[in-house]
Amino acid sequence: MHAKSESDVTSLAPSSPSRSPKRPVYFVQSPSRDSHDGDKSSSLHATPACNSPMESPSHPSFGRHSRDSSASRFSGVLRSSSGRKGDRKRADGKGWLECDVIQEEGAYDNADDDGGLSRKCQVLIALLAFVLLFATFCLIIWGISRPYKAEVVVESLLMNNFYSGEGTDATGVPTKLVTANCSLKLNVYNPAGMFGIHVTSSPINLMYSEITVATGKLQKHYQPRKSHRTVSVLLEGDKVPLYGAGAGLALSNTGGKIPLTLDFDLFSRGDVVGKLVRVRHRKHVTCPIVVDSSKTKAVKVSQGACTYV
Numbered sequence: 001m002h003a004k005s006e007s008d009v010t011s012l013a014p015s016s017p018s019r020s021p022k023r024p025v026y027f028v029q030s031p032s033r034d035s036h037d038g039d040k041s042s043s044l045h046a047t048p049a050c051n052s053p054m055e056s057p058s059h060p061s062f063g064r065h066s067r068d069s070s071a072s073r074f075s076g077v078l079r080s081s082s083g084r085k086g087d088r089k090r091a092d093g094k095g096w097l098e099c100d101v102i103q104e105e106g107a108y109d110n111a112d113d114d115g116g117l118s119r120k121c122q123v124l125i126a127l128l129a130f131v132l133l134f135a136t137f138c139l140i141i142w143g144i145s146r147p148y149k150a151e152v153v154v155e156s157l158l159m160n161n162f163y164s165g166e167g168t169d170a171t172g173v174p175t176k177l178v179t180a181n182c183s184l185k186l187n188v189y190n191p192a193g194m195f196g197i198h199v200t201s202s203p204i205n206l207m208y209s210e211i212t213v214a215t216g217k218l219q220k221h222y223q224p225r226k227s228h229r230t231v232s233v234l235l236e237g238d239k240v241p242l243y244g245a246g247a248g249l250a251l252s253n254t255g256g257k258i259p260l261t262l263d264f265d266l267f268s269r270g271d272v273v274g275k276l277v278r279v280r281h282r283k284h285v286t287c288p289i290v291v292d293s294s295k296t297k298a299v300k301v302s303q304g305a306c307t308y309v
Contacts (some may be wrong), residue, residue, distance in 0.1 A: 138277045148192035149281040150199060150223070150268035154306055155230070157206075158183040158298040159291045162258065164249055169241040176246030177239040180206065180214040182291075184233045184262070185298070190223040195279075197223045197270045204264035206235050209245035213237045218266070256294075262287040262301075284309045 117125075161181040168174050184204060190197050201218035214237035223229055242249065249258070263286050270279045287306040291299050 138273060141272055142277050142279065145192065145194060145270060145272045145277075145279050148190075148270070148279070149283065150197055150266065151189040151191060152266045152283060152285060152308065153187040153189075153303065154262065154285065154287050154301045155185040155187055156298040156300050157262070157289050157291065158185070159293065159296065162291070162293040164242075164246070164293075167239065167241075173241075173243075176242045176249060178208070178213045178237065178242060178246075178249075179239055180235070180237040182206065182214060182235050183298075184216070184235055185230065186218070186233065187228060187230050188223060188266075189228050190225055190268075192225050192270060194225065195270045195272045196225050197268045199223050200267050201233075202265040202267070204233055204235060204262070206237075207261045207263060208242070208258065209248065211240070211242060211245050213240050213242075213260075218264075223268075256292070258291050258293060260289045260291060262289055 159180075159182045161179065163179045164176055166174065167177040169177075184206075188199055198220060199218070199222075200220040204216050204218065205212045206214040214235040216233045216235040218231060218233050221229070221231070264284075266283045266285060268281045268283075271277075272279060285306065285308055287301055289299060289301060
């Protein structure tokens with residue numbers, strides 16, 4: 001009933017838009033090399049049919065530019081199964097060509113870090129190495145200069161005044177009082193040939209029966225290397241109470257012999273490398289001396305009787 005005539009079909013044909021049939025697209029799964037499936041149909045590529053250049057797909061991946069860019073991503077050459085370059089024979093029976101591909105590993109930002117240590121680490125290592133080397137050098141210098149101790153010799157003691165009499169102490173207790181004034185002569189020697197030393201002493205005590213009757217101190221001075229120096233120390237005591245020890249002290253108008261003991265410590269300091277490397281020494285000196293209160297002549301001190309520790 002609704003059949004159209006040939007003229008109607010002809011008149012309607014130009015006005016209706018022409019619809020091109022859908023082109024079939026083939027999706028093919030690429031086989032792996034380890035696969036042993038012999039189906040050759042799976043080796044076909046998904047390529048749409050194009051009848052003319054005008055009908056080619058608009059996607060750039062199917063054009064010449066895509067082939068050029070793809071070719072630029074491969075740096076190797078085609079290889080056959082025999083390993084010779086330029087042979088375009090198939091490497092296996094599945095239609096695949098073997099080529100060498102450069103794989104990019106890691107980021108470009110970390111390329112410099114993989115080659116070695118950073119600049120901060122290098123500076124830190126160099127600084128630590130310098131400090132360790134300098135510390136080793138200072139330790140060696142300290143060990144070499146350690147044996148050089150200052151030497152001291154007690155030469156003589158000159159008794160200027162020695163007086164003993166009865167009296168009272170500050171609290172009113174009656175006892176014997178001693179007033180002494182004498183000069184001590186010392187010779188100091190610096191054996192070090194690399195550095196000078198600074199010499200000083202503890203209080204130099206002149207004692208009678210373990211009671212200090214006169215005291216003094218060596219003034220601090222600088223002693224050059226490989227040098228001798230003779231110094232004088234004034235020892236004084238004014239109205240020193242002897243208490244029970246005074247019972248054994250018997251002095252007459254003509255004088256008398258008095259057993260005394262000289263006791264002190266000698267300190268020396270050598271600056272080898274400024275304040276960084278210093279050597280310090282201490283020497284304890286003890287000398288028994290017998291003096292005559294009526295004589296003003298200097299008493300020579302026997303070196304064998306003195307103790308230097």
